[in-house]
Amino acid sequence: MRISLDWLKDFIELDMSPDKLIQVLNSIGLVVDEVSEAEGDLILEIETYANRPDTLGHLGIARELSAALGQPLKEQQWPVTETSEKTEDIIDVQVFVEELCPRYCGLVVRGVKVGPSPEWMQRRLRAVGIKSINNVVDVTNYVLYATAQPIHAFDLAKLAGPKIIIRQAKKDESFRTLDGTELKLSPEMMVIADEQKPVALAGIVGGENSAVTEDTRDVFIECAYFEPISVRQTAKRLGLQTDASYRFERGTDISFPPQGAWMVASLLCQFGGKVTRGLLDIYPHPRKKRTLILRHHRVHELLGVEIPAEKIESTFRALQFGVDATQPGSWKILVPYHRVDIEREADLIEEVARFYGYDQIPATFPPLKQLEPPPSPAKKTIQRMRSILFHYGFNEVLNFSFMSEEDEACFASSRRAVRLRNPVSSRSALMRTTLLPGLINNVAYNLNRGAEGVHLFEWGKIYFWKNDDAREHLSLGLVSTGLMAAKHWSSPQEKSDFFRLKGAVEALFSLLRYEPINFLEEEHPWCEKGVSLIVSYKGEPIGFLGLLRQEIGRKYALKQDVWIAEFDMGYLLAKQPRAFRFQSVVKYPAVIRDVSFLVDSNLPYQQVQGFLEKREIPWLEKFELYDRFTGASIPRGKVSLSFRFVFRHPERTLEAEEVDGFMERIIRALKTEFGFQLREGGKIDK
Template sequence: MLVPLKWLRQFVDYNVADQDLADLLSLSGLEVEGLQRRHQGLELVLAAKVLRVEPHPNADRLHLVTVDDGRAEHVVVCGAPGVAPGQIVPLALEGAVLGELTIKRARIRGVESRGMLCSERDLGLSDDHGGLLNLDPTTPLGAPLTEALGLETAVMEISITPNRGDALGVLGVAREVGALLNLPVRDIDCAPPEDDQPVAALASVEIQAPDACRRYVARMVRGAVVGPSPLWLRDRLAACGVRPINNLVDVTNYVMMERGQPLHAFDHARLAGGRIVVRRAVADEPFTTLDGQQRKLQEGMLLICDAEKPVALAGVMGGQNSEIEAHTSDVLIESAFFEPGGIRRTAKALGMGSESSYRFERGVDLEGCAKAADRAAQLMAMLSGGRVCAGRVDAYPRPYQAPAIAVSAARTSALLGLPLDVAAIKRPLEALGLSVEAVGDDSLTAWPPAARTDLERPVDLIEEVARIIGYDKIPVSTPCGVIGGKPRAREQLVRERLRDLMTAQGFDEAINYSFGHPDWPDKLRLAADDPRRGAVAMQNPLAEDQSALRTSLLPGLLGCVRRNLGHRVADVALFEVGKTFIARPDNPQPHESMRLGAVLCGLAQPVSWFAGEAEVSFAHIRGAVEYLAEAMGLADPRLAQEGPRPPYLEAGQWLAVLVGQRRLGEIGLVAAQVAADFEVKKPVYYLDLDVDLLVQLTPERGQFRHLPRFPEVMRDVALVVDEAVAAGEVLAEARAWGGKLLREARLFDVYKGKPLDKRQKSLGLRLTYRADDRTLTEEEIVPDFEAMVGRLVERFKAALRA
């Protein structure tokens, strides 16, 4: 719904800013979607009086027009016909913007023109370019054109909910504004001047479907002359998004936008017998609407007919056989109330919604039909020179009876959380037009007006009280309640975090049975005294290969690898988080340990022309565990060949995962014979971590650190060491002796070959230094760097590689 604000002020004299009014309406339930500004650029178009009109010395069709805008005289070159002294015309001064044209001082055929005299088309008001726009002779000189013509410059776009049909007119919005601001709302005197001819002698109305048409009011205007509407009416219709047509049709649209009551104008001469008959259509009855389309109607659709034929589809669209034409003289005005559900079904079935059906579907003011017809007759007589017939035909078989709704002050206060008495409830209801009568100290009875079809129950009135008082006045209180459930245990959170981190690295999760074959410990080459040989036997196993609880995740994961390879899925990256079970001689319940196991096999990435085929290697499984350690925030993690080697991992191809002095797990290449026993013929790398220990070693929450503000400094060093020296030990020593400014130490190169001895290798280390509060200088880095290099040389009997 587009509401021009100057038009709104004709009904309620409010004194708040446009945006404040929009916010107030939005808070009350009429959501304002935006404020539109119209006729921008016309601020420098002023009313000016023509003083002299002289011929142009160098052009036959141009004139030199001297005009006075109340402040100064201007000479303007003008080619419009009919310019004469004494006229008041629009003068666009330098800087005025007319559409895409910006007015500038210019020389036209050798004469300087200081501005432009404008037609309606120049101003964007219509397509008329036959001459200058002549303003009212009483218009003050220098008045801005928007004020001189009363143009609608500000329009509010309101989203109307389906239950608020009363707000689909400027008057309805004005009532809302008046109630919110406690201001009186003034209506217009709609009584038209009437002649002596009674309308009952020229027209009659018969309602054959009173359940679908509760009221039908008809008025007559005779001797009307069809022509264009005045500028003020065309501008208001355009501001509402309605295209002007002619003065008679425009009046019906104007009244609809003003009062929310759809109207229709019939050419009375084309109505057989001057009769109006409201009846239901029969199945497949043909009817041609105003858009020229013939439609087959469904049984029960409501029709407006004359004595012989249908002339309109009630509440939706008029008929082509009774529309207003250029020679129309006598007009019959329809103002009716049609049952909303029927109009909604008809418009939807035919796919032809209109501004009229939009309003009828939501319910119009049953008691306002007569006043809307009077207003239309008044405007038609004023704009077309016609005469209004005396009286009106008003078929009203079942007059409106307002429902009596009882409201309790105690219940209202309880629902809104506000201490309200009967007087406090009565004021906003009366402001909205309800008749209210107090009944005792705690209750009242209210009768809503016919326009408020949405008010049916006590809670509806309580909502109206809340809207007018203001939702922002209702105190905010937090409801008290006990939410069931407990937060998830930290062990669960760590396991979920591990799953996310493994998935992020490209691993897929496997879920295996918790039981398997009892010969798995033999296939893993476990020592006789290894606790993992203590498998728990199942009392009622499903099969022999599922008769013992697992003591390791590796057999199940190798089985997954075998199945994938058997289905020609050669590249496998799987992980599993699950429990292992180890029997205890002194306890009938086994020891349960949560483990993380992962396997890698095949290519590290898909084959491509630029990367070729790259098999997974020890570096990939090592990178996986280093990524987990960093992401989980483990303190001082390291990888080294310390402690006993797991028998199922290849010698020299394994590392223990250590945090401080505690062993978290192992990584390595599965021994070829072990893999063969599980029918896997390709290299498989394995990761095994103790999740229960990981839960203990993982900090409860991370510590936030700002991104570095100062640049880092990097130094590289290449050390020649014995081939048996582990790179991880060298890195750990570098981190321990690197100084407080060392942020990172990592291995970036390993070299073997000439000119090195066969039993030697070169390790390339990259050291990163950074301070949090300054840019480092060379003098600050060199002492720590040299001390660390000296320590590495001494500890590992290393030599610096040239």
């Protein structure tokens, strides 16, 4: 809301520096966002709140200042020149929808010379950002910006007869606004009509058919109170927002319409107009002021500071509230009509706090009577997950929770996507069902900017329908492409590959103690054939890793190999990982045996691993595949695998002969099961 200092001074004396004024306004919550100078005037851009429509005019700001400074408002006079006609002989107002229009006031001004407004009025309107149109329209805007009361002026000659009817619109009734927009109305909308047609959309905008123009001589002034919800619903439905609707939908001062009408009339009299006698005021059920009880002890209980009774009483009096102090320890407070926000005791206490000064309230710490529950184990797991991934060189990213239809097409899955009714853009039409589109976009973005290696992870929610429930699952996505580290003079460059990613995944689940994890060779729609593994934990699939399919990569302008993985962390975090248990270090030495085999190159290693893991081999602590190669020295169709077996007894030193026996058993088993051949030169330590 733009406030002109010059205009504000019509309502209240202000002898202070602009800095001081801004400070006072800030202290009562009227935040000055911007200050500018125009035509010798100071313009304050004041932030206003949805619950304070009374501050949407200069009068309202002046009232607040009056209470803050302890200074009365100036008295204002609105003299008029009257004709001998009675208003009620010219206009007959009939309100059919009293529940939507509880008060309607009107006056007629005859003989107005329509033309440009006087310079002072134009300047003030310019100050608040309103364009001058003609003196009649300007006066209605002037009163609106002065008092926050919207006014409408009709060209009397254009009304079909004396009747002004406030009614519901008819189904599909058409209406053309002042600025020429054609609207189709519906029955829940309220219109101002003459006997033939709607002439205004109540509280929102006037009709072209009754607009004041240069030829207008006589004007009918409408100054009313319309119910906020009705105005808001109509304005929303029609996509219209006007200065009038903005105020009506927040709630105007129901006591104000007579004064508003006289203000307009008085100003129009300055342009040669004469006002009819007697204000029309249709207000069949006058409302009482709201009465609230304020208990003194509640002020202390809520604010944490003792505020003297005199201070509380003087605050409310200065704000034009009625104060009845007959009951000791509490007050009966009468709320003025313009304060539509004050409905409960808490609202009154806020007024006390505002004018006492938030900065006068002490700062203390609330006593801790009971400890809060500790952080969930999931939180700790996520922290550990992050640090493991950092260690493996993955950078953490955050993407928006949205995805596009194109993303959905590339990364279709059994998850049914949640669509947005009013997305910000087509690129964010759906909620993401996977983290990968975001991550792959990040890869493309960085490669385009010269990155030679991109290794990223994101953990966050994915969203999908499960029957009629919108589900949110915590997911973990990984992508890796290009160089693993910056080039270094001492070593060859290492590029990311499948085993880099797999190693990180194995380490992640092992260190988080989600063991055992199984890898299944299975096709995945987002991966190249033969380069994807489904990962499962205790038999439940929890995700996959693999090489991004080229067709998908190309959609994101990626030409190079990108390794991808995604896991359902929500599922895992709901499971209890294996408990951490310390094992004392065995002090007896290990016996180590290295052995190489010739193996059929089609044999998946995992089968060998599984076979060895299941066999009961005495005192075998661990085994590792430490070398694998093919080449000239190896027959076609074969591959050389070298294993290291580590044996250790917890209570004594193993004898070489015992271990040889165990090794024999291992070698025999591998020969029988898989046709392993012991390699020439493969050393067996006898």
